[in-house]
Amino acid sequence: MGEIMTDELRVAVDRRGTNGAVLYTKGYINNVGGEEIANRAYELMDDGVRSLLLNLRETKIVNSIGISILIEIIEKMIDKGGRIGFCCLTPVIHKTFQIMGLANYASIFTDEDGAIQEMAL
Amino acid sequence: MTAERQMELTLPMVPDIEIAAARAAANLARELGMASESIDEMAHALIEACINAREHSGSADRRIYVRIVGTSLAEGNSRVDIWISDHGKGFNVTEARSRRQKLGAVHKRGWGLQIIEAHMDEVDISTNADGTTIHMVKYGRLEEPTGSVAR
Numbered sequence: 001m002g003e004i005m006t007d008e009l010r011v012a013v014d015r016r017g018t019n020g021a022v023l024y025t026k027g028y029i030n031n032v033g034g035e036e037i038a039n040r041a042y043e044l045m046d047d048g049v050r051s052l053l054l055n056l057r058e059t060k061i062v063n064s065i066g067i068s069i070l071i072e073i074i075e076k077m078i079d080k081g082g083r084i085g086f087c088c089l090t091p092v093i094h095k096t097f098q099i100m101g102l103a104n105y106a107s108i109f110t111d112e113d114g115a116i117q118e119m120a121l
Numbered sequence: 122m123t124a125e126r127q128m129e130l131t132l133p134m135v136p137d138i139e140i141a142a143a144r145a146a147a148n149l150a151r152e153l154g155m156a157s158e159s160i161d162e163m164a165h166a167l168i169e170a171c172i173n174a175r176e177h178s179g180s181a182d183r184r185i186y187v188r189i190v191g192t193s194l195a196e197g198n199s200r201v202d203i204w205i206s207d208h209g210k211g212f213n214v215t216e217a218r219s220r221r222q223k224l225g226a227v228h229k230r231g232w233g234l235q236i237i238e239a240h241m242d243e244v245d246i247s248t249n250a251d252g253t254t255i256h257m258v259k260y261g262r263l264e265e266p267t268g269s270v271a272r
Contacts (some may be wrong), residue, residue: 028137028140030136030137032136039216060161061140061143061164061165061167062165063139063165063166063168064169064172064173064232064233064236065172067232068232090157090161091158091161092162092165092240094163095162095239095240096165096236096239096240099232099235099236099239100235100236
């Protein structure tokens with residue numbers, strides 16, 4: 001909790017091949033943070049990415065509005081025939097994802113190496 | 122059982138104010154030695170309660186009233202009671218609890234109450250046309266000496 005940041009969420013992208021990417025988040029995923037992630041994710045989808053991993057290692061706090069936006073991203077990716085995965089979640093964020101059913105539609109990985117291998121990124 | 126820590130906050134309903142409430146509760150729980158995972162669960166529940174008040178209460182005074190009481194229990198355990206109140210219009214608890222959204226559903230929001238109840242050990246809601254108070258309780262074991270509580 002001491003790591004809570006109220007600054008805007010920061011997002012970094014690592015493109016991997018022609019249709020893959022890892023998106024790194026840092027900060028609070030609220031409505032504003034969720035929209036920032038969505039904007040980047042949709043740009044990547046428009047550019048052909050169909051396998052997208054979100055690494056939340058530096059995100060310690062989420063809220064339900066932010067997660068609802070992540071669900072919209074998953075829906076759009078599924079519509080395009082792609083796949084989204086998440087890795088490096090805190091136990092509480094993992095639990096919150098499960099409560100909201102997000103874990104039923106996206107893959108959850110413990111670490112980035114395992115996720116990259118499984119998603120063939 | 123003796124209340125060892127207590128604080129009251131009156132917060133304006135502005136974006137991200139929930140973080141201030143969560144930080145205050147986390148600091149109090151940390152002073153009691155509560156384990157970091159329990160603190161994080163409590164913080165996420167508190168965040169959702171504040172967001173519900175801010176987004177849905179329709180209160181005229183645009184204030185969230187937060188009371189936090191931390192208590193040390195036997196054998197190194199602890200308990201944190203949190204009351205989140207607003208002077209809004211109230212809501213239908215049964216309807217809110219029955220929401221179970223699915224992927225593809227029109228309404229993806231409205232998960233706050235489910236998240237609160239999943240992360241806290243006890244939740245009691247009093248709501249009517251004059252406002253809402255959510256009383257929630259988190260029990261925590263003592264942080265292990267080798268644990269790494271985020272500061």
